[in-house]
Amino acid sequence: MTSPAIHPCFLGPYGENDALLEKLVVEFLRDHVYWRRNFHPEDPPAIPTGAAGEPAFREFEARMRRELHALSASLKKSVPFHSPRYIGHMVSDLLLPGLLAQFLTLPYNPNNVSLDAAPVTIDLELKAGLQLARMLGYVDDPARPDCAFGHLTSGGTLANFQSLRLALALKAFPVALRAVSPPGLDVPEDDWAAFNLAPAAGIDLLERWTAWLAHCPTPQRRQWRQRLAAERLESLGLADFLARHPTLSTPRVLAPVTAHYSWSKGMKLMGLGRAQLELVPERGMRTDIDALETMLARYEHDRQPVLMVVGVLGSTEFGTIDPIHELVAARERWAMRGLGFGVHVDAAWGGYLATLFREADGRLRALADMREEYRDFPAPEVHAAVGALGQADSITVDPHKLGYIPYGAGAFLCRDQRAMALLAEDADYVFTPGEDGDYFQRFRQLGRYIPEGSKPGAAAAAVYVTHRVLPLDHEHFGQLPRESILATEAFRTAATRFSARLRDRVTCRIPFEPDSNLICLALNPAGNRDVATMNRFVRALHRDLCYDPRQPLQSREFFGSMTTLRPEVLGAGETADILASLGLDPATLDAGGDDDDRLVILRHTLMNPFLLDTGNGISYLEMYFEHLERRATALLAAAA
Numbered sequence: 001m002t003s004p005a006i007h008p009c010f011l012g013p014y015g016e017n018d019a020l021l022e023k024l025v026v027e028f029l030r031d032h033v034y035w036r037r038n039f040h041p042e043d044p045p046a047i048p049t050g051a052a053g054e055p056a057f058r059e060f061e062a063r064m065r066r067e068l069h070a071l072s073a074s075l076k077k078s079v080p081f082h083s084p085r086y087i088g089h090m091v092s093d094l095l096l097p098g099l100l101a102q103f104l105t106l107p108y109n110p111n112n113v114s115l116d117a118a119p120v121t122i123d124l125e126l127k128a129g130l131q132l133a134r135m136l137g138y139v140d141d142p143a144r145p146d147c148a149f150g151h152l153t154s155g156g157t158l159a160n161f162q163s164l165r166l167a168l169a170l171k172a173f174p175v176a177l178r179a180v181s182p183p184g185l186d187v188p189e190d191d192w193a194a195f196n197l198a199p200a201a202g203i204d205l206l207e208r209w210t211a212w213l214a215h216c217p218t219p220q221r222r223q224w225r226q227r228l229a230a231e232r233l234e235s236l237g238l239a240d241f242l243a244r245h246p247t248l249s250t251p252r253v254l255a256p257v258t259a260h261y262s263w264s265k266g267m268k269l270m271g272l273g274r275a276q277l278e279l280v281p282e283r284g285m286r287t288d289i290d291a292l293e294t295m296l297a298r299y300e301h302d303r304q305p306v307l308m309v310v311g312v313l314g315s316t317e318f319g320t321i322d323p324i325h326e327l328v329a330a331r332e333r334w335a336m337r338g339l340g341f342g343v344h345v346d347a348a349w350g351g352y353l354a355t356l357f358r359e360a361d362g363r364l365r366a367l368a369d370m371r372e373e374y375r376d377f378p379a380p381e382v383h384a385a386v387g388a389l390g391q392a393d394s395i396t397v398d399p400h401k402l403g404y405i406p407y408g409a410g411a412f413l414c415r416d417q418r419a420m421a422l423l424a425e426d427a428d429y430v431f432t433p434g435e436d437g438d439y440f441q442r443f444r445q446l447g448r449y450i451p452e453g454s455k456p457g458a459a460a461a462a463v464y465v466t467h468r469v470l471p472l473d474h475e476h477f478g479q480l481p482r483e484s485i486l487a488t489e490a491f492r493t494a495a496t497r498f499s500a501r502l503r504d505r506v507t508c509r510i511p512f513e514p515d516s517n518l519i520c521l522a523l524n525p526a527g528n529r530d531v532a533t534m535n536r537f538v539r540a541l542h543r544d545l546c547y548d549p550r551q552p553l554q555s556r557e558f559f560g561s562m563t564t565l566r567p568e569v570l571g572a573g574e575t576a577d578i579l580a581s582l583g584l585d586p587a588t589l590d591a592g593g594d595d596d597d598r599l600v601i602l603r604h605t606l607m608n609p610f611l612l613d614t615g616n617g618i619s620y621l622e623m624y625f626e627h628l629e630r631r632a633t634a635l636l637a638a639a640a
Helices: 018-037 055-075 096-108 121-136 156-180 191-195 199-214 218-231 238-244 262-269 289-302 324-336 351-357 367-371 380-387 417-423 439-443 457-469 479-501 531-543 572-582 620-639
Strands: 149-153 252-256 277-280 306-312 342-347 394-397 410-414 506-509 518-525 561-565 599-605
Touching (some): 121 351, 121 394, 121 439, 149 156, 156 262, 156 306, 156 410, 252 289, 289 306, 351 380, 351 394, 479 506, 479 518, 518 620
Parallel strands (some): 252 277
Antiparallel strands (some): 394 410
């Protein structure tokens, strides 16, 4: 049964909390009007009190009402993300604290680029970054020089871009500093050593340069800054930078085969090139560490630099979690051998699962304590992976996914805020020159460090307020992902019963055991050996689970999604295992047909907190499998 603590958190599948939402929206709209009227109450109204009776006013109001009514009618065709009958993509109902904070902030229209444009919400964004840092195991004390830094983005894609941007700046900075060779400052002995410092060593060198510069007379300080700026990759561009340092080449990014397509986008956008993105083979849809080690050994031998290794915390297709603890161990091991690189964790989906692992005081929960609440979660390697997040160099997490915040609210975090100085950009008309000051004084000029030039302060308010109402630990916010993990375990049980009921008609398999709350089903008509036939069967099932603009929403009992298993991703061994488990003939895979080069499977996102019995004797998961059984039976009968 759903925890009572969750009941006030959402508007609800049936709008159960409409009175609460309406009361607060009206209350804070009136409060906003009061603020406007009391800014300078001595000013006369700019709009005459009788304006509402003017013909032009009434005509404008009529046009506006007509268009808003049309918009409202059109929006009724939207996909019902709020419903427990929606188990498709990574979206669900919205938390009321975030929704209301966004409503409340929108009329103020803050732009979180600088203090002048957003004197309130820019601080909320910096504090939200520290809230997320604590959740993920980073240092969150702004008085410490090694405190983490985080900011919001439009989504995980832009946060991943920011990770590439920072990693490249940190990798190239030591090479530029070596080129200017400040007297008395120890720098790496050659370009290869400079380009292969570990991120922590690069930050240490940046700190020593800053301290060295502080002791220079002001005119010389300016000259040294200009000399360094002229040598930096950000000034020269990648081509000219590498031309000046011919022993170096474009660094590679190593990402798992489950990586989001934003990494391909980012490589192109950064000018690194898609060819420099190499996919690490998987084992159970998790990074194969042995394969990674083999690749790194080859790069060391070939003198091929590596920019970063990417780990995924909650793959977008299978809910699997990479061994982050082994990635950071590999970073340390290879740095000792002279091949330095960063570790970035793409936790766009799974980041908020960390609340399940976090005590109220920020400590990591013991594995034994967690295992008392669940049947199988978390596996020891998953606990170790989450425990290692604080050692990653940077992390992406999306509040608009498992944070239940309105789009678009992604977030980028880096382990050590001192590295952000390498991304600083100055614009005199926006940013105030002078000393950086403390953490908040420095980063209030947020536009200096982020890719965007304008960004909504309302999103920051939504994230910050949500985290204040539901602190990011297992006792508070963790109640939400707890329901989703319990739902995943219930889904697996229901899938087993479904498979037993239909064993003479359909072969049903979970191709990869999930580590989170995404789970897939592979379904093949019993006795079928042909890949294309299985794919047509699953696509037909999916057609009844996807949005169709030609049909009323109510014609869909459930909404789901699909994905594919591709041999080039799986590898020969796992491809053979999955084909065998489904009774498929390997010879029919990629035999030249229109739909036989991959396996089509159903994909389910179980983030709605009301999927299990809500006290009314209804389990939406059981209902889903009953629906799937009816549809599969009907399709098989039609094909007979």
